[in-house]
Amino acid sequence: MSSEPRAVVTDSGIPLDPIYDAASVAEDLEGRLGRPGEPPFTRGPYRTMYRERLWSMRQYAGYGSADDTNARFRYLLDQGQTALSVAFDLPTQLGYDSDDELVLSEVGRVGVAIDSVEDMEAVFAGLPIDQLSVNFTINGTAPIILAFYLVAAERQGADMAQVAGTLQNDILKEFLARKTFIFPPDHSIRLVADVVEYCSEHLPRFNGISITGYHAREAGCDAIQEIGLTMASAIAYTEAFLARGLDFDAFAPRLSFHFSSQLDLFEEASKVRAARRMWSSLALERFGAKKETSARLRFFSGCSGATLTAQQPLNNVVRSTLQCLAAVLGGAQSIHVMGYDEALEIPTEESVRLALRTQQIIAHESGVAKVIDPLAGSYFVEHLTDEIEARAWELVRRVEEGGGLVELLAQGVPQRWVAESAYRYEQEVRSGERVKVGVNKYVDDDGVVPPLFEVDAASAARQRERLAARLADRDGDVVAAALATLRTALVEGTNSMPHIMQAGRVGATLGEIADTMREVFGVYREPQPW
């Protein structure tokens, strides 16, 4: 009658013993941990961590027109949010204006529509840019969005040395998982480098790239693949920036990272501790960092949408709380918590407020932020950190043996790893091996749907009117000349950022600038998954 007990494993399949003890922990633990703010940064990127400053509470928001988004930003700041994160609609992410026939129904749908510098000014109307920290989830059109933001900052009279924030600008993970690429990989990476070079010269407080494992994880890969693929990306970018002639210590201190936070609490907290140690090793040993800050991994943690369920949506509040807790235990620099209704719609104001309150309760009531790296020294957590690190290095080696991440992405290989991992997950849910409360266990389909957000259908029309007014009120010859200058820079390989900014200043639209890039670079179609 008795059967072999099933192996107990972490979410990413690492086998677990029933109990861990001193023998489970590698020798030289002190050396592998170091002190917070010192290599190998396992315990955190800063000496004081949350004792001096809590993480930034940075809820991702944006919908409809620039005015709608401005109103939600003001609301979030009034509610005690400490940083902003802009969601853009898909036309903006893919380089189409709001009046483009291809995209009419998508305007303002999953984020704010930005057609011109004036739209960016309206998003930040009354919000002083040089006193904010803003995250931009933008990739294919990242240089254009940054250029528009900087021109909007100029018009506010902002001190550029104080402009702070992060541009996602990670095109490799778009090819891997998120899929808002526009141009072929080589040209795309060149644009990433234009931004990083510009930021390292002009914007001392701005992160020009956020190297991201979040989307591959959301698309289905596990925590080990998330960390391994992120490190492989960091290597690919670093090599591209070095090949361009940039100095490692000029850009590395402003490299930022972005991970997902899911439900296996100890694995998630261990994962980011392992990631910090891996980047420290890469920076110091492989890339010869001279500054310690070049080896210091800072990250934004996004709680997971893929783990939320449409069934019994209030259960997602509990899931998000655990995910936020994992991010805090892992030492995140900024955190986004999902709304509980996001498996159904973009979140309501009430759901966004609850997500922010989740962060505030963990910060101020739970006590977990009082001590730096509170899990350190746990036999289990140190063992798991080492194990994740070893397995992630193995993946990095596989990628390098395959010719590096850029080459493998062109072949569709890591995309298949992610899709296969997603399919495995669904099969585990299907078989009941993986319990999802309310989905395959404790099912209680009462059919109750929370009140859902509705996008104001008129806001897309307002956006198109605003764009038409802008187009009527500019000097077409000056715009054409600015776009011609930009085209020359794109062809010749000089840094495009100043020319994109100039085009934006004189009234060129996002779609026109993207079209200029499309003409020079062409567009990319991804390989078939099977």
Added chain:
Amino acid sequence: MSTGVRPHPRVVLAKPGLDGHDRGVKVVGMALRDAGAEVVYLGLQQTAAQIARAAAAEDADVIGLSVLSGVHVDVARQVLAACAGEDLGDVPLVVGGTIPPADVTRLRELGVRDVFPVGTPLDDLVARIFAIAAEEVSDEQ
């Protein structure tokens, strides 16, 4: 006992619009394939005209759209119109993705044969697509 049902129904899957969230469509494609369907995945950013042309060329038994950006009603309407234009009006269209309950009804009223919101059990989805394909082929006999 010939029912005229193909042993391997041909399912054309596509992502219309600009949305790049393709975890769902790939998982569905793999599950349909494992269940014996012939799956043609057209990829991202497919226009209604491209989807209809491909469905005709592939002799599709079922067309499936995956949309997670909220524009499912508009794109379903466009694809139904394009299919009618290609004389494919009787090939059943199914839609999956982030679809609020109220829109499930709206999609069915437009003529979408079945709707699979996030959270639909995979086995259930596969069985329903096979059943639709079977109906369709036996209707043609």
